[in-house]
Structure formats: C-alpha cells, structure tokens
Amino acid sequence: MIIACLMSYSSIAQKEVYIRAGLLNSALTYSPSLMLNRSESNYYVTGFLQGRLDKHLSFRGETHYLAGSSVKHSYFKLSSRTFFGLQYGVSKGNLDTYIGFMPGFTIAQVHRDFNEKGKNPVHFAPSFSANIGTTYYIWKVFNVFANVTYVHSTIRGMSTAINGRSDELMISAGLGFNVNAVRAK
C-alpha cells in the first residue's frame, strides 16, 4: 500500500530531479548484521543524516545501536557504533549510487569480559566503516535506500581469553526522508 502510494507520487513528480547540493537525507531503520569474526548475527537500530555538498559528494553521520542478537550468549552485551565521513555518489536522474568511508568509534560491553571487581567494563574502541549503497528519490520528501556497511573494530584491554576483533557486515534498507535546503537555480 505504502509502496503503491509512493510509486504514484513518483509518477506525478518524475520529471523533477531532487539530487543536488543542499539535499538533506535521513532515515531510521533496522540493520541486520553478520559478525565476521564469529558465527553469530546481530540486529541494530540505525539512524543516519547526510547532506549533499555538490554533484558527487555528501557528508554522512550515522549511529548503530545494538537491539538484539541471534544467539542467547552473544558476543556483545552493548554495542553502539558512531561514524562520520563522506560519500562519493554517481547519480542518474533520481537514482544515486554511492560509496563512503567513515572513521568513528564503538562503545561496547562484551559478555564474559569481567574485570578484577567482577564488573563488566565498557570499552571505547576506534573503528571505521566503509559503505556502498543506492538511494532512489521518489518524491521531494521520500526516498528508498539499500546500503551495505563494513565495520572494522578491535576492542582492546579485554580479559585475555576474549578476542577483541569485532568486524561486522551490516545491511540496511528502508524508507528515508529528504528535503532540499537549497533552492534550485
């Protein structure tokens, strides 16, 4: 029903191209992820905001907050990953395909990681992410997107028996909201 509505908007407004400098785009969605250093998967709540700087470039900030895991005794007890960087996109009409690189950090608690006081410490781990994806701008306020993000992080200073490598491959897709902050010339 929603897609049908959006497609009808698209057909009404298909002549207008929304991708230009000043385009702000954001979304909130679920992101399933695959942990690359152990056989388990997680799912995150993902939010991002990006702004078009010129024909090809956008800045992007995103946060992923762990919402659950596929296994009962998962690796992460808490995981919040935040990144900020830039994307290079190639567009055709209202279809934008992009790659991006974003340095950032992870705040995490790991199950089975206990300090000398028996407490589960929270770790701060420098991280980076690289993403590839596509966005189709349906109308002046809606878009649909699909994105794959590789996240690299290693948590240091954990109990000796625990490997800190915690890379993930996240997949996100959904409905985004956009607005043009700069009037078309």
Next chain:
Amino acid sequence: MKKILLITLIFPIFSFAQPLKVRKNQSGMFSLGVRTTLSTFNSGDIGNNGFGVGGQYRLQIADHINSEWFADYISSNVGDFAKRTDYHIGVSIMSYFTRKPSPLIKPYLVAGYCFDWTELTAINDRTNNASKSSSAVQAGAGFHLNLSPRLDLSFVSQYMIHLGGDIYAYRQTDGTVGLEKEEGAGLEGHLLFHIGINYKIADLWGRD
C-alpha cells in the same frame, strides 16, 4: 526553537554547497577532516599494533606549504596482559611538489611535532596502571587523492619519535603485570599510517 534548530542544521549546507572559489594564491585555504590511524611497532614490537581515530584541520600557508593540526586517540594491546592508550595533539607541516591546487594525486612530505600522553593498564587488574606525557616529533610522506576541488582522501605514513622515557609493561614470574617508567631521554616511537578525509571549507585570507 524549531526554527533555530533548522537554521543551525541547514546553514552549513548553504555555505559548503557553494562552488570553491579558486584564487591565484592558495594561502589561507581552510579544510576540516577526520582520519583513522594504524599504529605499528608500539613499544618496538611488531605484534602490538594499535588502531585509532582522530580529526584534523588544515590551514594552507603558501602554494607549496600546508599545515595540519590534529588530535588522535589510539588504543593497542601489549601482548595479552596490558592495554596501551595514546593521545596525540600536534601540528605537521606539509610540503608539496606542485603548485596545482587539486591534481588527482598530490604527493607531499610531512614533518612536525606533537604532545602525547600514554597510559598503560594491566588487563587483569585495572588499578595497576602507569602513564607518561612527553613531546614527540614525526616525519614521513603521503599523498592526497583529490576526488573533487574541495575533497581529498589523504594517505600518510610517518614515524613518530617520543622525546622522553617510555613506559613498559611486562609479565612477571608470579603472573602479575609489571609496569616500568624509563628515566631520562629515550627515542621510543611508532610507525603510523593514516587515511583521512578532508573537505575544503573556505579561503580565509586569499586574494584574487
């Protein structure tokens, strides 16, 4: 309140989305960026690699000379018994071989100094820790990959020498972790690799 938030959010887009005014003199070009760091040979051991996150701004001094002001946070393990954290804040001078503002590849030499603070913490007893602060010098080479007149990806490799006594972690025969602070001057260092993204915001004082 909503209007203030909206203006705060949208105003940078209005200013950054304008074409970059290329002037005859690149002096005064201000750019802002973020970077990720791989630190190798920590404490002289190739196995103790660290990973970091940081940011920088650049202020170009002349066509051939740029300055980069940076801050980094780097964490690494020492064996499987201690964690090392390095904080760097400093400045590097970059020397270009060309006057061209944004060729696809723009190589440069880099040298500078920084202030650093290092902390070592035993993993099995986090109350067992030691720290030191010192200054450091660094030098290396890198290149910008200019994706547009405003944006570059930068790849840099540099060696940083800490000018001061280092701190070491070692496992003692009874299984506990010993931390030792070296006295006097030392030349301990690490090899750093950075990948950064920089966006040119404005020419602060350039003239046509």
